[in-house]
Amino acid sequence: MSFRSIDVDALDDEPLVQEELFCYSDGTEIDPQEALNNVQTKGIEVRNLLTKNNSEDALITAISDPPYGLNTTDAKVELNAKIVMDVLNSIKATDILSLIKRLSIEQQDVLMKYIYCGMARVKKPKEKEPPEPFNSAVLLNWHEKLTEIAGVGCIVRVITDRKTV
Amino acid sequence: MSQTEIRQFNFGPITAHAFNKDRTQVAICPNNNEVQIHQRTAGGWSLIHTLVEASHDKLVTSIDWAVETNQIVTCSQDRNAYVWNLDQTSGKWKPTLVLLRFNRAATFVRWSPNETKFAVASGSKCIAICYFDEENDWWNSKHLKKPIRSTVLSLDWHSNSILLAAGCADFKARVFSAYIKGVDQKPAPTPWGDKLPFNTVCGEFSNGGGGWIHSVAFSPSGDALAITGHDSQITIIYPGQEFYTVKTNNLPFLSLLWVNDNQLIAAGYDCVPVLFERQNDQSWKFSKVLDVSKKKNINESSTAFNRFRDLDARGISSRSGSDETELNSIHQNTITSLRPYNGTPGDISHFSSSGLDGRLVIWNFQSLESQFKGLKV
Numbered sequence: 001m002s003f004r005s006i007d008v009d010a011l012d013d014e015p016l017v018q019e020e021l022f023c024y025s026d027g028t029e030i031d032p033q034e035a036l037n038n039v040q041t042k043g044i045e046v047r048n049l050l051t052k053n054n055s056e057d058a059l060i061t062a063i064s065d066p067p068y069g070l071n072t073t074d075a076k077v078e079l080n081a082k083i084v085m086d087v088l089n090s091i092k093a094t095d096i097l098s099l100i101k102r103l104s105i106e107q108q109d110v111l112m113k114y115i116y117c118g119m120a121r122v123k124k125p126k127e128k129e130p131p132e133p134f135n136s137a138v139l140l141n142w143h144e145k146l147t148e149i150a151g152v153g154c155i156v157r158v159i160t161d162r163k164t165v
Numbered sequence: 166m167s168q169t170e171i172r173q174f175n176f177g178p179i180t181a182h183a184f185n186k187d188r189t190q191v192a193i194c195p196n197n198n199e200v201q202i203h204q205r206t207a208g209g210w211s212l213i214h215t216l217v218e219a220s221h222d223k224l225v226t227s228i229d230w231a232v233e234t235n236q237i238v239t240c241s242q243d244r245n246a247y248v249w250n251l252d253q254t255s256g257k258w259k260p261t262l263v264l265l266r267f268n269r270a271a272t273f274v275r276w277s278p279n280e281t282k283f284a285v286a287s288g289s290k291c292i293a294i295c296y297f298d299e300e301n302d303w304w305n306s307k308h309l310k311k312p313i314r315s316t317v318l319s320l321d322w323h324s325n326s327i328l329l330a331a332g333c334a335d336f337k338a339r340v341f342s343a344y345i346k347g348v349d350q351k352p353a354p355t356p357w358g359d360k361l362p363f364n365t366v367c368g369e370f371s372n373g374g375g376g377w378i379h380s381v382a383f384s385p386s387g388d389a390l391a392i393t394g395h396d397s398q399i400t401i402i403y404p405g406q407e408f409y410t411v412k413t414n415n416l417p418f419l420s421l422l423w424v425n426d427n428q429l430i431a432a433g434y435d436c437v438p439v440l441f442e443r444q445n446d447q448s449w450k451f452s453k454v455l456d457v458s459k460k461k462n463i464n465e466s467s468t469a470f471n472r473f474r475d476l477d478a479r480g481i482s483s484r485s486g487s488d489e490t491e492l493n494s495i496h497q498n499t500i501t502s503l504r505p506y507n508g509t510p511g512d513i514s515h516f517s518s519s520g521l522d523g524r525l526v527i528w529n530f531q532s533l534e535s536q537f538k539g540l541k542v
Contacts, residue, residue: 016314016335024314024336025375105412109374151414153397160376160396162336 018162019070025162027068035067035075043083055091056099062087063110068163076165081121084114085134088142096145108150112158113165115143168529171495172210174203175523180225181502182519186232188506192216192239193525194225200239200249202258220247220260227273231280238263238283240271246285246295248304263304265293273319277326281348284329286317292331294343294363309341309364319380323387324510327352327361330390332378338392340368340404356388356404372400373410379433382421385511391429393418399431399441401449409449411441422503424513424530430455432500432518436492438528455533456494498522 009015022029042061049058062084067075091099100108118134147155175195182193189205190213200216216239223243230237237258240246244267247260265271269288276283285293285306290313293306315335322329329343342361344352357367368390372378376395383390393399395417402408416434423429424440429449432438437456443449491497498521506527507515514531 014314020314021336021375024371026371026373109412152416153412153414156417157374157376157396157398157412160374160394162375 022162027163032071035072039075039079058087066165170527172525178521179519181228183228183230231276240274242270277322279326288316296348321382325352330381332381334377338370338378379419380421420503434499436494436496
């Protein structure tokens, strides 16, 4: 099976690269610093909404305008995922279903992206310390409810989309 | 014929199927390098030809039958395409090799509606438009290259036989001009453009969600294009005007078929054809699942028998016999191809589907429609 390790794209004159695929799925690259600033402002907004017990708007704000891009890792992983996670943790299990029903299909898709992103939070090879894992029980509960409403189509869209969170 | 007709042609997948003009013969590929032609008989279907001599040596990926001129074109992973003609004296199909000049597999082939040309999609980031060169007595090809960046997975011709839509693995669907000087007449203007030299890109569309574009289809009038990708949504584009995206809860679709300008059938990984509709020029909506088969009743008395039979014949041990291992749908695996069977473009009354389960199903759309109407009342 040694042929499996051959990089067939290297033999191509003009290989299709990640940046291009991101672009082809309608993604627009933004400056990593700007993305980080945006997410920080969003974080404050979400916290304010949470203190006012407005969890619905907090969720919608947290998943709005995600820092898509190939170089926005800091804004993505370190910040926005945490913000969304805080909101998900703060919502009572009994309210989940009614809240998901009020989201648009687009919002449901983004929420699903964050659920998968949260579950994928494990130690990367180059990192020294593993990040603190999110509460999987909460994530699985949200995943179950969201799949009930949005179906497998939502999951397929999340897996397919190059605009990752 | 009023009911849905089901025929198991192969125990593996059917990679492609195409009917002749009067629908008495069907060409299928049983997931290998052969093309089989089956003839409809009183009791069902019988194999009359196997097109394998001096032709493909790898999997046949696509078949199309030019019904008026009675020619079959096939393409394969061996990077070649053959045009088959029925030799009247010997009664056998004779292949002619087409010079495609691909360095990767050929993935999809379709005759233009006027049957003077055909287009072959490939993994070598291009589409070959093939036409018959009278002088040299062979099929010649011209490549549509720019701006395709990856494998082309599906094609569909506009009714004017000039415009060609292509769905690609680089997440884009494109509309090209495949105008060949000396073969084609100057086309009438369409919403896609009026000046159409070869390789004009008349439109480039993304479904927004990314994912390979599995299927493209021009509406019967040619004034709209439907595309579907691996993101479980369909997009219907009216050039220069609005476009509609319908996100579904289902698994992705692999094939699209327009019934008329306001109804579209899609099928794919969910193993059932579904209908999308547009009423009174409003936006497009998911309408219904067209497969009405119901859960089969498990015959209690024969359960033990089925169980042992399954263990013996198929090595399957299920708790309640064979019924549990079957899907509730007619197709038991992914549907990969939808084709019109009966009716004119814009008024399809029957359609056929084939897929990975080796079944060819002919659906009576009209009677399915009336069944649903009965349900509503």
